[in-house]
Structures are given as C-alpha cells and as structure tokens.
Amino acid sequence: MSVHKEVKRITTNTIQEMKQKGEKIAMLTSYDYSMATIVDEGGIDVILVGDSASNVMAGHETTLPITLDQMIYHAQSVVRAVKRALVVVDLPFGSYQGNSKEALNSAIRIMKESGAHAVKLEGGLEIRESIERIITAGIPVMGHLGLTPQSIYKFGTYTVRAKEEAEAEKLKQDIMVLQDAGCFSVVLEKIPAKLAKEVTDSIKIPTIGIGAGPHCDGQVLVINDMIGLTKGFKPRFLRQYLNLFDQINGAVQSYVKDVKRGNFPDEKEQY
Secondary structure (H helix, E strand, C coil): CCCCCCCCCCCHHHHHHHHHHCCCEEEEECCCHHHHHHHHHCCCCEEEECCCHHHHCCCCCCCCCCCHHHHHHHHHHHHHHCCCCEEEEECCCCCCCCCHHHHHHHHHHHHHHHCCCEEECCECHHHHHHHHHHHHCCCCEEEEEECCHHHHHHHCCCCCCCCCHHHHHHHHHHHHHHHHHCCCEEEEECCCHHHHHHHHHHCCCCEEEECCCCCCCEEEECHHHHCCCCCCCCCCCCCCCCCHHHHHHHHHHHHHHHHHCCCCCCHHHCC
16 A cells, blocks of 8 residues: 655745744745756745746846746746645736736736746835735735836846835835735845844744845745856855756766767667
C-alpha cells in the first residue's frame, strides 16, 4: 500500500498567521513550469508570477509591454507545477489603472484562466476602488508600494523611494489605505529600512520587502537575479546564491566542442 503524505497548502490566511507568529515569509518569482517546480519543492512560501517576466523572459527594458494574455500564460505554467506555495500574479500595466471595472475583469480572467490564488496591484489611494472591487468579488489582493516599476517613466529612475518626508508620509497613508481596503499583504520596494520597519510595525498585515531592509515580515527576489541568470545585474539589495550564467555558458561551450569533435553521442548514448 502506498502512503501519500499530504502537502499542506500555503494560503493567504497562512501568510497572515506567519506575521502573528513572527515567522518570516520567503517569496520568489517564477515564470515557467520547470523553474516553479524547483522553487516550490525548495520550500518557498509564496511564488510571484511577476510582470518582471517582461524583463527577464521577454527582454524588454521595462515591465510595461507585457500583456494580460502573456501574464495568464506564465501563471498557467507556474500553477501546473506548484503543490504547496501560494501563487500570486501581477496585474500588468494598463489592466487596472483608472478603471475599477476593467481591474475586476482582469483579476477574474487571471483567477479563472490560470488557477492562481491571488493578484498583486501597484499603488495606494489612487487604486483603492479597484482593490475593493476585486476583493468584493472574492479575489485576494497583495499591494505594492515604494518603487512601483509600472510607474518608472513617472519616477524617471530606479533609485530608492520615500527618502523625502512628503513621499514617506504618503507611503504611510497608502499602506493604511491598502490594509483598510482588505489587502492581505503588501510588497515594499526600495525604500529606507527605517521607514519599512515603521510601517511594518504599524499594520496588522504582513509586508514583504525587496530592497527595504531586514525588518519587513518577508523578503522577495527575482529568481533569475538570485541564481545569477541575469548577467551584470547586481543591485545593492541582491544576494546572488548561484552564478548560473557562467555555469550554463560553460556547459554550452563543452557541448559545442563535443559535437564539433564528434565526441557526442558516444556508444553509451545511442540505441
């Protein structure tokens, strides 16, 4: 008789309980079946199907070009692989800003067509109506404040946000708006560590930081950056655990040599 050990799913409720217990939340991005399988089996709590796919998968300079259909495709691939982690999907640029009805339709499409567990939206007070409408439909929402990459042309730079008092004050207000609107968690990107600690301590929902210091309730990185697939991208906040670019490059060179010399396949590698 085979014994199947049931894998306990991470849910939005689990994430909120982790904050209450003081347990840190580990989150990484994934965009395809193979990588999501590895990341999920590695014990990650949350997988973000990020619009960063626009950069690392499609080669665009910004996150803006990726479409809703493309995000759904990536999300479908990830969801098929995942047995344990909570899967959150970014709503891409242009699919929710300024129109709460369109925001709801976009979120519904992601949930219905991909099987994901939640969506993530960038912004504060200006998107409150969209967030409330999505949550009213029963779809969990993760917020995102600080450096919001979909607004890169407004910012003009990827530098640290909320260093000035006025912007810091707005962020404090916005995070309260997101909590009151019903978000289950908020990503804080590239803000001073002191500010991140202050807002993390001021709210009941968990914060997940990227370039926001150690005091957030969790951390997130882009998987391609973390394992060294992205050549030459080493911001201050990134800890690179592998250098796969060089390793894969070396493997390809070895394969090319073996083929050119007639060393592949050998006797054991044929029928």
